[in-house]
Amino acid sequence: MDFRINPENEDLLERAKIYAKEILAPRAEKIDEEGIFPRENFDDLAREGFTSLTLPKDLGGRDLYEDTATYSMVLYELSKGCTNTAMLFHMHSSISHVITYLGTDEQKRRYGEIIRGGKIIASYASENTSSLHGVWRMETKAIRDGDVYRINGRKYFCSMAGEADYYVLWVQLEEEEDLTKSLGLLIAPSDNPGFKIDQEWNSFAMRGTISHSMIYDDVKIPVEDLVGRGGDPIRPDVLPKFGFGYSAVYLGAGGGAFDWVVDYAQTRKLMPDNVPIASYPAIQRQIGEMKIALEGAILMLQRAGWMINAHGADKAYGAINEAKYVCAEASAFITEKALKVAGGPGLFRHNPLQRFHREARAGLIMPPNTEKCLELTAKTVLEGSANVLGS
Numbered sequence: 001m002d003f004r005i006n007p008e009n010e011d012l013l014e015r016a017k018i019y020a021k022e023i024l025a026p027r028a029e030k031i032d033e034e035g036i037f038p039r040e041n042f043d044d045l046a047r048e049g050f051t052s053l054t055l056p057k058d059l060g061g062r063d064l065y066e067d068t069a070t071y072s073m074v075l076y077e078l079s080k081g082c083t084n085t086a087m088l089f090h091m092h093s094s095i096s097h098v099i100t101y102l103g104t105d106e107q108k109r110r111y112g113e114i115i116r117g118g119k120i121i122a123s124y125a126s127e128n129t130s131s132l133h134g135v136w137r138m139e140t141k142a143i144r145d146g147d148v149y150r151i152n153g154r155k156y157f158c159s160m161a162g163e164a165d166y167y168v169l170w171v172q173l174e175e176e177e178d179l180t181k182s183l184g185l186l187i188a189p190s191d192n193p194g195f196k197i198d199q200e201w202n203s204f205a206m207r208g209t210i211s212h213s214m215i216y217d218d219v220k221i222p223v224e225d226l227v228g229r230g231g232d233p234i235r236p237d238v239l240p241k242f243g244f245g246y247s248a249v250y251l252g253a254g255g256g257a258f259d260w261v262v263d264y265a266q267t268r269k270l271m272p273d274n275v276p277i278a279s280y281p282a283i284q285r286q287i288g289e290m291k292i293a294l295e296g297a298i299l300m301l302q303r304a305g306w307m308i309n310a311h312g313a314d315k316a317y318g319a320i321n322e323a324k325y326v327c328a329e330a331s332a333f334i335t336e337k338a339l340k341v342a343g344g345p346g347l348f349r350h351n352p353l354q355r356f357h358r359e360a361r362a363g364l365i366m367p368p369n370t371e372k373c374l375e376l377t378a379k380t381v382l383e384g385s386a387n388v389l390g391s
């Protein structure tokens with residue numbers, strides 16, 4: 001396995017590290033505290049060309065989904081600065097990739113131009129009535145009516161609701177229940193009059209994702225804005241890539257907590273010893289545990305990325321689930337340890353540890369959640385494979 005970053009993309013990783021430290025980190029507390037969309041961060045990312053990185057090269061991007069080592073480490077580094085921004089950046093980048101991966105030449109040109117112009121795209125699949133943990137179902141139907149699809153339904157956890165420029169709607173096309181034939185993606189500008197936002201997002205973690213519920217009230221979308229054929233979005237070479245990025249983003253919360261607490265432990269001195277707390281063996285032991293957990297998770301992440309590149313996302317499904325599990329658990333472990341190492345001051349709101357700790361908790365829950373990852377891993381061991389759509 002080769003985890004080297006493609007030299008052509010090394011600049012991206014360096015820029016992500018600097019950007020996270022100098023720009024994202026100072027803004028992260030306000031985004032979390034006020035639960036606001038990181039608009040300024042997205043303006044900067046667009047200006048720097050980051051919001052079109054996953055477009056193919058012939059559409060002006062850098063095909064970053066083909067370089068999973070760099071893509072995952074860019075997400076990881078951005079997340080150390082602001083986990084919310086990294087998550088939204090991944091959501092936009094993934095759905096941008098899917099549009100150009102599945103779209104017609106005309107759609108690639110049209111949406112490629114829109115994305116290159118800095119527009120942000122959100123993607124809404126989740127519904128309150130059925131779980132991504134079980135068998136996938138879609139209550140939201142798109143019914144063909146001449147040149148348009150008419151859509152009625154309700155989605156929840158709609159990140160960037162009211163903030164993104166375009167929404168991608170995951171719907172069941174016509175009355176075909178089998179999603180491997182009927183799951184469709186429809187794109188519409190966010191000012192379509194049929195979109196109604198139910199402003200209920202006020203969460204304990206990932207507050208800046210602005211994941212309100214969304215009502216589709218007879219939304220009409222032209223048939224030419226259906227991306228791919230029915231069933232394409234749920235193909236095993238498409239869907240698992242979302243989970244790969246979540247792993248990197250949530251591990252970033254652990255990485256951010258680790259960097260902060262190591263620095264803190266080297267500077268915090270207490271009387272009568274008047275030496276940095278990092279010189280105490282009990283603190284060193286905890287730093288050692290955190291470092292090994294972090295490095296182990298990065299390796300699992302890079303292994304999954306290597307598998308995607310070498311064998312395709314469908315063959316890497318098991319490795320992606322294993323990486324998601326290890327990254328989420330490592331992040332939760334590290335952020336908790338970091339709080340213990342810092343002691344009382346780690347709880348202060350102006351210190352980022354409490355924020356990283358809360359964001360890491362969302363990593364355990366975000367699908368595929370840790371239980372689902374274990375279930376899928378066991379199925380791979382016991383039955384030789386696991387179904388991406390649940391069973």
Ligand SMILES: Cc1cc2nc3c(=O)[nH]c(=O)nc-3n(C[C@H](O)[C@H](O)[C@H](O)COP(=O)(O)OP(=O)(O)OC[C@H]3O[C@@H](n4cnc5c(N)ncnc54)[C@H](O)[C@@H]3O)c2cc1C
Pocket residue numbers: 091122123124125126127130131132133134135156157158159160205206209211362365366367369371372
């Ligand atoms: C910060 C954040 C942002 C998000 N943004 C988006 C977005 O932009 N777009 C989008 O589409 N979605 C988004 N989601 C939603 C996400 O993908 C899930 O749909 C959402 O978290 C609900 O799924 P759940 O498993 O957490 O809970 P539920 O589906 O309500 O399940 C509840 C519990 O029951 C368990 N369970 C359910 N069925 C079974 C079963 N058959 N067997 C065993 N256990 C079962 C689940 O594992 C879970 O523990 C976001 C989520 C978060 C946390």
